[in-house]
Amino acid sequence: MLFNSLSFILVFLPITLIVLLVISKRGYYRSSIAWLVMASLFFYGWWNPIYLGLILCSILLNYTVGTALSINKLRFPKKWILIAGVTANLGLLGYFKYANFFINNWNLAFSANFHLNKIILPLAISFFTLQQISFLVDAYYGKVRENSFLKYCLFVTFFPQLIAGPIVYQNEMLPQFAKDWMCRLNHKHIAVGITVFSIGLFKKVVIADNIAIYASPLFSAAEKGMAITIFEAWGGALAYTFQLYYDFSGYSDMAIGLAQMFGIYLPLNFYSPYKANNIIEFWRRWHITLSRFLKNYLYIPLGGNRNGRFWQYTNLMITMLIGGLWHGANWTFVVWGALHGFYLVVNHGWHKLRSGFLGHDLNKSTWFGRGTARIVTFFALAVGWVFFRAESFDGAMNILSAMFGGNGISLPMGLYGKLNIPEPWFSALGFNFDGMFSYNAIFGDPFGGHGFLTGYHPYVGIRMIVLLLIFTWIAPNTQQFMAYEKPALETYRGRQSKDIYQRKQNNWFVGLFFWRPTIIWAILVFLCILYSLYGLSKPSEFLYFQF
Amino acid sequence: MYSRYLKVLLILLVIVFSLFIPGLLFIMNSGEMLSSKMIVDVQLKEKNGLCIYASAFRGNRLAYYKALFTKVKPKIVSIGSSRIMQFRSAFFDKPFITIGAMTNLERGMYFIDNVIQQSPPDIVIIGLDVWWFNENYISPNEDVTIDPSCYDINHRNLIYSAKEIQNVYQWVRGKRITLNEFFNVMIGRDSNSCGIGVRGIFDRSGYGPDGSQYYTSTVTGQKYAQDRFFNNSKTRIEEGRDRFQYGKIAHNKHINRLMDILSTLHNKDIETIIFFPPFAEAVNNAMDMMGEKYQYIDDLKAKLKELGIYYYDFTNARLLGSDDCEFIDGFHGGDLIYARILKYIYNDDSSIREYINISYIERVISNYKGIAFIPDARVTSLPEIDFLRLGCNKEIYRE
Numbered sequence: 001m002l003f004n005s006l007s008f009i010l011v012f013l014p015i016t017l018i019v020l021l022v023i024s025k026r027g028y029y030r031s032s033i034a035w036l037v038m039a040s041l042f043f044y045g046w047w048n049p050i051y052l053g054l055i056l057c058s059i060l061l062n063y064t065v066g067t068a069l070s071i072n073k074l075r076f077p078k079k080w081i082l083i084a085g086v087t088a089n090l091g092l093l094g095y096f097k098y099a100n101f102f103i104n105n106w107n108l109a110f111s112a113n114f115h116l117n118k119i120i121l122p123l124a125i126s127f128f129t130l131q132q133i134s135f136l137v138d139a140y141y142g143k144v145r146e147n148s149f150l151k152y153c154l155f156v157t158f159f160p161q162l163i164a165g166p167i168v169y170q171n172e173m174l175p176q177f178a179k180d181w182m183c184r185l186n187h188k189h190i191a192v193g194i195t196v197f198s199i200g201l202f203k204k205v206v207i208a209d210n211i212a213i214y215a216s217p218l219f220s221a222a223e224k225g226m227a228i229t230i231f232e233a234w235g236g237a238l239a240y241t242f243q244l245y246y247d248f249s250g251y252s253d254m255a256i257g258l259a260q261m262f263g264i265y266l267p268l269n270f271y272s273p274y275k276a277n278n279i280i281e282f283w284r285r286w287h288i289t290l291s292r293f294l295k296n297y298l299y300i301p302l303g304g305n306r307n308g309r310f311w312q313y314t315n316l317m318i319t320m321l322i323g324g325l326w327h328g329a330n331w332t333f334v335v336w337g338a339l340h341g342f343y344l345v346v347n348h349g350w351h352k353l354r355s356g357f358l359g360h361d362l363n364k365s366t367w368f369g370r371g372t373a374r375i376v377t378f379f380a381l382a383v384g385w386v387f388f389r390a391e392s393f394d395g396a397m398n399i400l401s402a403m404f405g406g407n408g409i410s411l412p413m414g415l416y417g418k419l420n421i422p423e424p425w426f427s428a429l430g431f432n433f434d435g436m437f438s439y440n441a442i443f444g445d446p447f448g449g450h451g452f453l454t455g456y457h458p459y460v461g462i463r464m465i466v467l468l469l470i471f472t473w474i475a476p477n478t479q480q481f482m483a484y485e486k487p488a489l490e491t492y493r494g495r496q497s498k499d500i501y502q503r504k505q506n507n508w509f510v511g512l513f514f515w516r517p518t519i520i521w522a523i524l525v526f527l528c529i530l531y532s533l534y535g536l537s538k539p540s541e542f543l544y545f546q547f
Numbered sequence: 548m549y550s551r552y553l554k555v556l557l558i559l560l561v562i563v564f565s566l567f568i569p570g571l572l573f574i575m576n577s578g579e580m581l582s583s584k585m586i587v588d589v590q591l592k593e594k595n596g597l598c599i600y601a602s603a604f605r606g607n608r609l610a611y612y613k614a615l616f617t618k619v620k621p622k623i624v625s626i627g628s629s630r631i632m633q634f635r636s637a638f639f640d641k642p643f644i645t646i647g648a649m650t651n652l653e654r655g656m657y658f659i660d661n662v663i664q665q666s667p668p669d670i671v672i673i674g675l676d677v678w679w680f681n682e683n684y685i686s687p688n689e690d691v692t693i694d695p696s697c698y699d700i701n702h703r704n705l706i707y708s709a710k711e712i713q714n715v716y717q718w719v720r721g722k723r724i725t726l727n728e729f730f731n732v733m734i735g736r737d738s739n740s741c742g743i744g745v746r747g748i749f750d751r752s753g754y755g756p757d758g759s760q761y762y763t764s765t766v767t768g769q770k771y772a773q774d775r776f777f778n779n780s781k782t783r784i785e786e787g788r789d790r791f792q793y794g795k796i797a798h799n800k801h802i803n804r805l806m807d808i809l810s811t812l813h814n815k816d817i818e819t820i821i822f823f824p825p826f827a828e829a830v831n832n833a834m835d836m837m838g839e840k841y842q843y844i845d846d847l848k849a850k851l852k853e854l855g856i857y858y859y860d861f862t863n864a865r866l867l868g869s870d871d872c873e874f875i876d877g878f879h880g881g882d883l884i885y886a887r888i889l890k891y892i893y894n895d896d897s898s899i900r901e902y903i904n905i906s907y908i909e910r911v912i913s914n915y916k917g918i919a920f921i922p923d924a925r926v927t928s929l930p931e932i933d934f935l936r937l938g939c940n941k942e943i944y945r946e
Contacts, residue, residue: 224800
């Protein structure tokens with residue numbers, strides 16, 4: 001069941017919430033938890049009931065191992081139990097996610113002929129595996145204070161975060177399921193939850209799904225090996241840059257909003273990542289719960305920055321390579337991870353150079369410096385997303401080559417003749433007057449459909465990209481917009497002091513842009529929901545479901 | 548404060564949602580929300596009539612065909628795009644379905660890997676669309692790596708927008724559906740003919756229980772034929788768009804994919820028959836007029852010959868003794884053409900003979916020359932008309 005479906009919005013959500021309110025009003029605490037677990041399992045099984053067995057086995061196994069790790073006097077060394085538990089989790093993930101990939105590559109490398117039928121990736125396995133690994137590690141270090149099986153089930157299956165995160169820690173969630181949770185099942189949390197959910201719905205349905213039509217044809221064309229113009233390549237890459245962000249941050253907002261309706265706080269997953277001025281900052285703002293997992297459970301155990309710069313950079317590369325592979329069993333994800341590892345190494349090296357050798361104070365910067373850094377960071381990210389989205393390495397290279405002038409620079413045909421420069425000069429410089437867009441071939445309408453606004457016309461796409469760029473850089477994020485409520489657990493560790501939304505919160509004019517539980521805001525949120533419901537025009541899954 | 552905010556918001560939402568409910572009930576009771584498996588069950592259980600399924604919103608061909616294949620376990624299968632969907636089970640003596648979900652070769656490979664291999668038939672007839680091999684054609688961007696059940700949006704991942712529910716009311720207002728029909732479906736009152744989905748019920752157009760396509764509303768003139776005089780096809784050719792993109796070479800990547808499909812089937816001891824479905828003569832002529840713009844088609848056929856792949860080339864329907872009157876549109880042949888194709892293969896290839904009901908095929912060919920749809924009272928009592936405005940005489944088949 002998708003969050004952006006009427007069956008979820010009109011049927012599942014109201015029933016789950018109303019029944020919970022009725023049970024909790026009567027003070028049935030354990031029944032309330034049990035109801036949420038059942039609803040969450042139903043939600044998960046809606047896709048394919050077969051996988052219910054898988055998630056239940058995984059829960060049972062991890063709970064047993066976790067409980068064993070919490071026992072002080074054990075015959076076996078705890079370390080081996082932990083290793084066995086983590087290996088079992090990784091083994092399960094490895095089988096479902098990487099077995100086909102491994103065999104294909106093995107066959108390719110050694111000219112072997114092993115055959116394995118295509119294994120279907122069970123939904124959410126990448127997410128609940130990480131979540132449970134973190135639980136085992138915490139249990140090993142004696143950090144788990146709660147041993148209720150029911151609460152553990154809810155920790156893993158709680159439907160707002162089950163399918164695509166945020167990846168939560170046990171110490172964030174289990175304490176919230178204590179008895180005082182029932183006090184949070186109130187008007188305030190439902191009002192805040194609906195509001196945050198509607199913002200997420202709008203991001204997904206109105207923004208992400210509509211910019212997607214300018215990204216998908218480009219990537220399909222690249223896979224076919226078609227010649228792409230420089231403007232098409234940048235247009236498609238930038239469209240995907242926004243599609244991915246609004247899709248995933250929309251999903252995260254919806255998850256946070258849903259959890260709020262049930263009186264639960266989920267950790268923040270996005271904090272305006274495209275406002276980052278460098279890649280280090282980007283990773284503090286993008287998919288925050290994955291970044292912190294990789295940092296706490298991979299980068300730091302590998303040694304982090306404790307053994308000198310060489311090992312710090314090596315550990316960064318390893319972490320990002322594994323982070324890339326986590327996203328999917330494809331070399332394109334590995335390359336994407338490697339590229340981000342490289343970006344991070346360069347970024348750390350640059351900081352070291354500036355602070356160590358040049359004596360710069362990294363805390364001081366000019367608006368020009370920050371602006372330039374933000375633009376460079378943004379375009380570096382857009383380049384990286386090409387690998388992330390492309391189905392093959394060749395497809396990605398086809399786009400990147402076009403982005404950097406490999407197919408020349410295509411200019412509008414009408415411009416030819418207006419520029420009083422001899423044609424050979426243009427040709428020598430790589431300029432062609434064959435139109436900025438091969439309209440019919442790529443941004444035409446090969447699917448017989450129409451976009452939300454006026455169709456697939458490339459100039460509409462450009463307009464949308466420019467508007468989104470401005471909006472993304474200027475507008476407050478959901479956490480800032482809801483600053484008086486703080487609907488999510490703070491996970492952003494970056495500096496906030498420079499942010500206008502932090503500084504001017506008490507200014508009456510700026511204050512108008514912060515959400516308050518007023519009738520005007522109720523009407524605006526209603527319109528936002530209505531507009532989104534009208535935009536639900538196709539079965540559009542969230543991009544992160546595939547991971 | 549929060550309570551007042553919530554009250555206002557919920558009152559507004561309840562008002563809007565309550566307006567949706569009759570439309571939603573109509574959609575639900577028309578069978579639009581049934582899962583593919585349920586649709587197939589209803590279709591196959593129907594003994595007296597012919598149950599046609601077609602969604603007015605969005606179906607999922609892949610999931611539907613997967614369910615149909617799993618249930619029927621056919622001995623002979625045709626696979627391809629919508630251009631092979633006029634093969635009817637009546638043409639065969641053994642269990643048959645046609646799978647018109649192969650919008651590109653990747654889809655075909657996916658289907659063979661994940662569905663057909665589970666219960667291998669004896670024979671697979673593959674209809675190849677030439678544009679699958681064109682370097683400039685972009686096939687619908689459908690993800691083939693995810694389990695089709697995830698895409699089985701009917702019933703499971705239902706997403707009907709407010710706009711779509713509003714469509715239902717607009718159909719009533721525009722008199723496409725009478726108020727009486729709307730209420731009958733909304734309250735779930737049984738109708739005389741079996742139909743699933745709004746189009747299946749009201750147009751009697753869509754998928755039959757063998758997976759074949761019924762263009763009932765088009766051939767009977769209830770719905771405007773988009774390709775009158777083949778003008779739509781000709782415009783696409785002139786503008787080089789919508790499958791008729793120009794191209795010089797047949798892409799080796801796709802030819803290799805076809806080879807993968809053939810070798811997978813061969814390894815499973817499944818016999819394959821390959822053919823190029825026909826175009827209307829007017830369309831063939833229009834493509835010829837474009838000179839070398841469709842050079843990739845000749846290139847494709849030459850490459851297939853080089854690779855030793857035997858195929859039937861029915862691009863020109865005259866080879867079958869057919870004419871433009873037997874077409875649904877410029878690139879979709881009607882029932883008669885596909886009966887003729889089977890007769891041709893029957894005469895050429897002895898291995899398929901025991902599967903084909905040749906007496907039925909010969910009877911319909913001799914009785915219904917020049918029409919696109921073999922009359923079937925279970926589908927409609929309305930006669931076929933000259934829906935393409937080609938001057939075809941179809942009156943002779945009116946009863």
